[in-house]
Amino acid sequence: MSQSDEFRYTHEHPQLGVEPLDTKRYYSETFFEQEREKIFKHCWLNIGREEEIPEPGDYIVRELEICKTSVLVVRGKDGQIRAFHNMCSHRANPVAWDERGHCPGVFVCRFHAWSYDTEGKLVSITDKDRFFDVKKEENGLTPISLDSWSGFIFINLQAEPEQSLAEFLSPADEAMKGYPFDKLSYTYFYKIKEKVNWKLLQEAQQEGWHLPYLHKNTLAKSATNSGELFRHAAVKCYGKHGLVSSHAPRDYKPSPSAAVSMKFGTGTFDAFAIEDEKDESANDFVWHGAFDLYHVFPNMFIGLLRGSFFTYHIWPLSVDESIWEVRFYYPKAKNAGELFALEYGKAGLRDALREDSFTHEKVQSVIASGAKEVLHFQDEELVLRNFNHFVDEYVNKV
Ligand code: FES
Ligand SMILES: [Fe+2]
Known part of the structure; x- marks a missing residue:
């Protein structure tokens, strides 16, 4: 197989190019003020x-x-x-x-x-x-x-x-059509204040490729096959919005506590492991994998799992400080087993969020040195490239 056959996504979007991305956008006060005025004061x-x-x-x-x-x-x-x-x-x-x-x-x-x-x-x-x-x-x-x-x-x-909201969301709204949001209830909330630029924070959620490395002791076991490079189930651009989807791993074996949790509910990231079972509640929603994570421009994610969903909101405070809000939605727990499943999932997520959060701040702590003028995105990181393309498009609008 030639190298180009390995490129599954980026070549379908020639307008995005394949060039590296400048790093000033992560620490320039001027750029940040443009983002404030032209993105956050303009977008839904x-x-x-x-x-x-x-x-x-x-x-x-x-x-x-x-x-x-x-x-x-x-x-x-x-x-x-x-x-x-x-x-x-x-x-x-x-x-x-x-x-x-x-x-x-x-x-x-x-x-x-x-x-x-x-x-x-x-x-x-x-x-x-x-x-x-x-x-x-x-x-x-x-x-x-x-x-x-x-x-x-x-x-x-x-x-x-x-634009109307419908125009702004299109065609990502169509892609999520049928997901039973109304059957799931708000359950818990994490709020994390980080010393990081809002885009750097988001970009770490726009690819699953880091799962086997950064999250090798947490999420990786639910989403990757051991010893293999991570490949998304799908990477898609919906205009300025995006999707990264992850498959369930073939060789997944739940730990004893995860097995108990899975028996009683889906309040666990081991729910990544559920892919083939028919989800009766999901109407005519079309799944791309076990875990479909949509990015809604400019600062929201909607993560869809069988039987639960979550949202991320990333709110910039300054060029190098942001708030990351995480909200999880589940069916209402009806018994102690289901409550255990929720708590198990909540604790598991906390550990992964810490791994992410720590890394975001590490990156921000060095990027403003200017020692690296550019960053590189590979094919699986298409959504990061597309996101930044639209950040530029908004910022450069007259
Ligand atoms: S009554 Fe509201 S500021 Fe005076
Ligand atoms: Fe992560």
């Missing part, structure tokens, strides 16, 4: 799921440091979900201070008690007669564009988004 961003606010008046607050704002998402009396800048029209105090809660009727600003209803309308101005012609109807909360896909709530900070 997922900030939650609809079931987090099931009742009228329920709300969540998301601090979006990268966009220099706080976002209030609230379900109105009419059942509709809306988003606003969490900022009072008087002197800019956030009207909701808690991460989540229930608004019984109005949000009362804690600074001087102006109040707003769940549709963002300014209801009352404290000491109104002392103000100079401030009109209630012109001073509601500032709305933010919001839309949902498969229960995921997205916002867009452009005054008028240049």
